[in-house]
Amino acid sequence: MDISRFETLLVERRGAVDWVSLNRPHKLNAMNSQLVQELSDYFHGLYREYAVRVVVLRAAGRAFCAGLDLEEYAGVEGERSIRAALDIQTRIRDIMKAMRRCPQPVISLVQGAACGGGFSLALSSDIRIAGQSARMNAAFIKIGLTGCDMGSSYFLPRLVGTSVASELLLTGRFIDAERALRVNLVSAVVPDEALESAAQLYVDEMLATTPLGLRLTKDAINFAIDAPSMDAAMAMEDRQQILTSQTADHQEAISARVAKRAPDYRDC
Numbered sequence: 001m002d003i004s005r006f007e008t009l010l011v012e013r014r015g016a017v018d019w020v021s022l023n024r025p026h027k028l029n030a031m032n033s034q035l036v037q038e039l040s041d042y043f044h045g046l047y048r049e050y051a052v053r054v055v056v057l058r059a060a061g062r063a064f065c066a067g068l069d070l071e072e073y074a075g076v077e078g079e080r081s082i083r084a085a086l087d088i089q090t091r092i093r094d095i096m097k098a099m100r101r102c103p104q105p106v107i108s109l110v111q112g113a114a115c116g117g118g119f120s121l122a123l124s125s126d127i128r129i130a131g132q133s134a135r136m137n138a139a140f141i142k143i144g145l146t147g148c149d150m151g152s153s154y155f156l157p158r159l160v161g162t163s164v165a166s167e168l169l170l171t172g173r174f175i176d177a178e179r180a181l182r183v184n185l186v187s188a189v190v191p192d193e194a195l196e197s198a199a200q201l202y203v204d205e206m207l208a209t210t211p212l213g214l215r216l217t218k219d220a221i222n223f224a225i226d227a228p229s230m231d232a233a234m235a236m237e238d239r240q241q242i243l244t245s246q247t248a249d250h251q252e253a254i255s256a257r258v259a260k261r262a263p264d265y266r267d268c
Contacts (some may be wrong), residue, residue: 001045008035009042010060016053017203018104025105027060030069031117036092039121043098050267053214054206055102056199057125058109065118067139068092092117095152096124100222107202109195110186115139120150123159125217128185129199130177131192136185142172158225160185176231210249211267216240 003011003018010021020042022029031039046052059065061222073088099106099121108122111131116139122128138156141147147169156165160183168175178190190198218235227233244250249265256263 001042003042003048006038006042009031009038011042013052016051016207018055020055020057022057022059022065024069025059025063027069028063028066028113029061029118030066030093032072035069036095039095040091040098043095043102046098046102046104049104050211052104053211054203055104055106056109056196056203057106057121058195058199061112062133063112064108064110064114064134065119065121066113066168067116067118070072070143081104088266090121093150096120099124100224103218105206105214105218107199109199110134110136111195113190119137120152120155123155124151125223127187127201128180129195130180130186130187130189131195132155132177133192134177134180134186134189135174136180137172137174138169139172141169147172149158210244210247210263212247212249213244216244 003013008023010023012019012021022035023032024035029035046055048243061103073265081115105127106125107127107129108125109131110122112133112135114122114134114136116137118139119136122136138147138149139154140149140153151170153165156168159165160168165182167173175183175185177186180186181189188198209217220233220240223236224233227236247261248268252265
């Protein structure tokens, strides 16, 4: 994956961590066709990027993402065929799918507005940390659509329960950072300027795990959310535990713990 060619997405690779910034601050990081394509290319490209273990998604400027760039898309609204509209819809939707399917945990740092598709980017992440300025909403219903879009009807009820999810989706009202914390939509609320340092704490703990263990934990969580039964979820856990227990990294983790030293993982 050639991250140097991105223009609306800045990717800073710090060792095993990608710090990814939406980079259209003059448009509140609203998603135009170029940003949609670059987000899609990036997250789909992570499937085989084993050197990248964690992704931190954030944004330049005062907003996380104001949603779809209506100035770009509204101009062709009346001329667009159903097939063309569906193509745009699925291109954006597939970003959220790729975020869930990529093996790396994704931590979103949300400051300012996270609206519509921007809200869905945060929802599709594994962990959300909110700055005190964060305000999020499923804005779709405010522009004559349904409130259920880009995975919002899937993620929100699982994160906050049906009642709060229904409130947000049926009204399009904003939820601020403090309430988001109370309803478990975010893991923490910090001053905006402390978002990076707050994320680093999670990153450090994740990097202290074995590479395969981290990847398969995300995989198991995703499976368990939709597992048909407890037995099905436990069967997945059993298989993954046996798989990881046969690795050299598992033995290294035990040896390091006994010796009270930092482990040296080789992803094998």
